[in-house]
Amino acid sequence: MSKALDSSRLEAFSDGVIAVIITIMVLELKVPGKAVGNVTALRAVTPVLLVYLLSFVQVGIYWVNHHYMIGYVERVSHGILWANLAFLFCLSLFPFATNWVAERGITAFSLALYATASVLPALTWHVLSVVITRFLGITSATSALKKYTSTLLYVGAIPAAYLSPYLSLGMILTVAVLWLVPPRRIAQATRTAGTPSGERDYAAS
Amino acid sequence: MSKALDSSRLEAFSDGVIAVIITIMVLELKVPGKAVGNVTALRAVTPVLLVYLLSFVQVGIYWVNHHYMIGYVERVSHGILWANLAFLFCLSLFPFATNWVAERGITAFSLALYATASVLPALTWHVLSVVITRFLGITSATSALKKYTSTLLYVGAIPAAYLSPYLSLGMILTVAVLWLVPPRRIAQATRTAGTPSGERDYAAS
Amino acid sequence: MSKALDSSRLEAFSDGVIAVIITIMVLELKVPGKAVGNVTALRAVTPVLLVYLLSFVQVGIYWVNHHYMIGYVERVSHGILWANLAFLFCLSLFPFATNWVAERGITAFSLALYATASVLPALTWHVLSVVITRFLGITSATSALKKYTSTLLYVGAIPAAYLSPYLSLGMILTVAVLWLVPPRRIAQATRTAGTPSGERDYAAS
Amino acid sequence: MSKALDSSRLEAFSDGVIAVIITIMVLELKVPGKAVGNVTALRAVTPVLLVYLLSFVQVGIYWVNHHYMIGYVERVSHGILWANLAFLFCLSLFPFATNWVAERGITAFSLALYATASVLPALTWHVLSVVITRFLGITSATSALKKYTSTLLYVGAIPAAYLSPYLSLGMILTVAVLWLVPPRRIAQATRTAGTPSGERDYAAS
Numbered sequence: 001m002s003k004a005l006d007s008s009r010l011e012a013f014s015d016g017v018i019a020v021i022i023t024i025m026v027l028e029l030k031v032p033g034k035a036v037g038n039v040t041a042l043r044a045v046t047p048v049l050l051v052y053l054l055s056f057v058q059v060g061i062y063w064v065n066h067h068y069m070i071g072y073v074e075r076v077s078h079g080i081l082w083a084n085l086a087f088l089f090c091l092s093l094f095p096f097a098t099n100w101v102a103e104r105g106i107t108a109f110s111l112a113l114y115a116t117a118s119v120l121p122a123l124t125w126h127v128l129s130v131v132i133t134r135f136l137g138i139t140s141a142t143s144a145l146k147k148y149t150s151t152l153l154y155v156g157a158i159p160a161a162y163l164s165p166y167l168s169l170g171m172i173l174t175v176a177v178l179w180l181v182p183p184r185r186i187a188q189a190t191r192t193a194g195t196p197s198g199e200r201d202y203a204a205s
Numbered sequence: 206m207s208k209a210l211d212s213s214r215l216e217a218f219s220d221g222v223i224a225v226i227i228t229i230m231v232l233e234l235k236v237p238g239k240a241v242g243n244v245t246a247l248r249a250v251t252p253v254l255l256v257y258l259l260s261f262v263q264v265g266i267y268w269v270n271h272h273y274m275i276g277y278v279e280r281v282s283h284g285i286l287w288a289n290l291a292f293l294f295c296l297s298l299f300p301f302a303t304n305w306v307a308e309r310g311i312t313a314f315s316l317a318l319y320a321t322a323s324v325l326p327a328l329t330w331h332v333l334s335v336v337i338t339r340f341l342g343i344t345s346a347t348s349a350l351k352k353y354t355s356t357l358l359y360v361g362a363i364p365a366a367y368l369s370p371y372l373s374l375g376m377i378l379t380v381a382v383l384w385l386v387p388p389r390r391i392a393q394a395t396r397t398a399g400t401p402s403g404e405r406d407y408a409a410s
Numbered sequence: 411m412s413k414a415l416d417s418s419r420l421e422a423f424s425d426g427v428i429a430v431i432i433t434i435m436v437l438e439l440k441v442p443g444k445a446v447g448n449v450t451a452l453r454a455v456t457p458v459l460l461v462y463l464l465s466f467v468q469v470g471i472y473w474v475n476h477h478y479m480i481g482y483v484e485r486v487s488h489g490i491l492w493a494n495l496a497f498l499f500c501l502s503l504f505p506f507a508t509n510w511v512a513e514r515g516i517t518a519f520s521l522a523l524y525a526t527a528s529v530l531p532a533l534t535w536h537v538l539s540v541v542i543t544r545f546l547g548i549t550s551a552t553s554a555l556k557k558y559t560s561t562l563l564y565v566g567a568i569p570a571a572y573l574s575p576y577l578s579l580g581m582i583l584t585v586a587v588l589w590l591v592p593p594r595r596i597a598q599a600t601r602t603a604g605t606p607s608g609e610r611d612y613a614a615s
Numbered sequence: 616m617s618k619a620l621d622s623s624r625l626e627a628f629s630d631g632v633i634a635v636i637i638t639i640m641v642l643e644l645k646v647p648g649k650a651v652g653n654v655t656a657l658r659a660v661t662p663v664l665l666v667y668l669l670s671f672v673q674v675g676i677y678w679v680n681h682h683y684m685i686g687y688v689e690r691v692s693h694g695i696l697w698a699n700l701a702f703l704f705c706l707s708l709f710p711f712a713t714n715w716v717a718e719r720g721i722t723a724f725s726l727a728l729y730a731t732a733s734v735l736p737a738l739t740w741h742v743l744s745v746v747i748t749r750f751l752g753i754t755s756a757t758s759a760l761k762k763y764t765s766t767l768l769y770v771g772a773i774p775a776a777y778l779s780p781y782l783s784l785g786m787i788l789t790v791a792v793l794w795l796v797p798p799r800r801i802a803q804a805t806r807t808a809g810t811p812s813g814e815r816d817y818a819a820s
Contacts, residue, residue: 009220009272010272012216012217012220013220013223013268013272016221016223016224016225017224017227017228020224020225020228020229021231024229024231024232027232078269081272082265082269085261085265085268088227089258089261092227092261093231093234096236096250103236103238104236104239104243104246105239107243109243113247
């Protein structure tokens with residue numbers, strides 16, 4: 001098999017982009033000037049820190065699932081490369097949305113924007129997932145329930161922000177908790193070669 | 206074969222540089238202060254977002270094609286390393302040009318500069334391509350038509366900006382669309398060992 | 411063994427994140443404006459440079475030890491992925507703490523904060539270490555003395571900052587020196603396959 | 616051989632750090648506000664662009680030589696890891712020195728500082744080189760003339776800046792040109808296994 005078709009460089013590039021995305025958000029933790037008292041300065045940074053943590057967890061979830069999903073892909077198609085780039089683009093908007101909430105506070109508009117920034121990578125992730133499962137000729141084993149629940153929660157978090165920004169925040173957090181469990185989709189897929197018992201191993205550990 | 210001569214580290218370093226380039230552009234999506242209204246603030250960011258998207262697509266195209274081109278290279282020469290570095294340097298000017306358009310608006314001068322920043326990686330990409338095909342002793346299979354059309358469009362986009370910045374933008378967009386299709390040059394090259402039928406696979410998928 | 415379970419991507423992603431963390435701190439070395447005299451400007455930057463150096467050494471120590479620890483892990487579990495992400499999150503707060511000391515000077519509060527930022531990755535590192543040794547079914551060979559001494563020094567450096575920020579700084583430096591020696595824990599572990607004599611080689615060199 | 620001892624992760628981490636260093640310098644190419652005329656704005660950026668280019672070439676030279684040197688190292692020692700980190704730290708000061716010259720102009724002090732920033736990675740590079748050749752038990756084949764000439768030029772560029780900053784700049788440029796040629800040291804070393812004729816191949820291409 002030609003090197004140009006294997007997935008190692010897709011992984012390496014995605015790792016690089018996700019590593020930069022997940023880390024540059026910390027640049028927004030700006031230190032207030034000397035005129036500001038210590039406790040006041042720390043208190044001013046705290047909400048930024050919390051939003052950064054939430055975004056770190058969200059991007060982390062994507063990385064873990066990307067790791068699992070691409071791990072079963074030996075060869076890549078042109079469609080996979082571009083679906084992956086579309087996903088990475090949407091993911092790269094996280095630092096901006098994080099910064100927006102941090103800078104402008106937990107308001108209805110801020111959370112609606114943050115929820116939108118959470119919907120975009122979710123949608124392109126599903127596209128990437130479909131492109132990959134079609135390319136491999138397998139059927140996804142992620143429960144449709146989980147998939148639709150999380151999409152509904154993300155999309156619902158946009159208008160929900162206008163009822164209460166904290167309700168919106170709670171819905172986004174719920175999706176995060178939901179996805180902390182790894183997808184077993186491809187592990188249980190029909191055409192996967194290899195050691196399916198081994199696959200269940202990591203889920204159990 | 207000595208490890209120093211294989212192409213894996215060239216790929217890893219290029220992936221790292223391209224990952225940083227494609228991601229740091231998002232740092233320019235600056236959140237306006239609290240004094241600015243929400244809708245006004247979002248509207249102020251929108252043109253930056255669109256230019257960022259265009260630059261992301263352009264850099265993404267280069268990454269995809271870099272992936273294909275280097276994928277066929279097993280060993281690297283000193284010339285390849287430096288042609289690649291020259292290409293990466295020109296590519297690294299994208300965040301600056303993107304920022305310029307974002308900051309100073311879609312004017313004749315801005316687009317002429319952006320078009321110039323688009324020409325530079327294109328030229329060094331062609332140099333890299335020539336260095337690689339010579340080193341491998343193969344002939345390029347990229348249609349000369351596509352190559353010259355895209356170069357002409359990029360170069361033409363510089364003076365075209367003074368007729369209309371949107372014409373210039375349209376020409377750059379046209380090149381992007383043109384290159385979204387992967388080059389099959391090396392796949393059809395004469396001396397490539399391996400599975401040429403497999404090579405056509407990814408182009409079809 | 412499935413590619414999704416091997417540790418290479420965990421390493422690649424961690425390398426990416428640590429590389430960004432260790433390098434973006436240099437962005438805080440800001441050049442004073444032309445109005446400031448050369449010597450004054452350089453003197454203003456010097457404390458930042460020294461804190462940057464200390465943080466670079468600390469992050470470097472983690473990278474070296476990460477390299478050793480993950481080097482013995484062939485497969486990863488879901489728990490390892492998330493323990494690693496928690497560790498990387500805590501590590502990503504280093505640029506912020508570094509910046510705080512640089513910006514606001516070597517005061518009691520600054521050093522207490524910096525010591526806290528040093529404790530967090532240490533704690534998550536120990537969690538990661540426990541998760542890995544349990545997953546591999548081995549017992550850690552890091553001397554308990556070294557582990558508890560360093561944790562005590564880090565935690566103690568927080569209140570110590572209120573006695574003297576330089577005492578606090580000295581305690582953090584002591585931990586750094588302590589950990590410059592690589593851990594031999596897994597090398598001497600019971601279930602490790604391979605060449606244990608080779609393992610001692612690198613410790614001796 | 617244990618995975619913990621091989622050099623692949625040293626390469627990956629170094630690539631990541633060098634990729635970030637070489638790319639974040641472009642963030643200093645700041646776009647002037649709309650009040651500044653187009654030509655004036657571009658002219659203001661030009662010296663920064665030139666210093667960035669020089670620094671890019673210098674860092675690029677180190678990357679290429681790092682690629683060659685580590686390419687012959689199969690296993691790493693603790694000393695190599697730390698010599699490499701010391702080298703990367705010194706290299707990470709390039710963006711600061713570049714920024715200094717860009718911000719404060721081509722003055723005696725600026726160039727003396729830039730020359731100092733050029734000396735530091737050169738010195739740690741030589742240390743890394745000695746650590747590696749000793750670890751491998753080989754003798755370096757880099758001509759002593761080249762090594763001492765470049766060190767002398769770099770060190771001499773510091774006081775030379777006070778005669779003329781352009782003389783200093785010229786001396787740094789001379790070293791760059793000198794090192795554009797790859798070192799053949801390890802290729803001609805005594806204990807290297809493999810294909811020494813192949814090694815000469817890349818030098819000739």
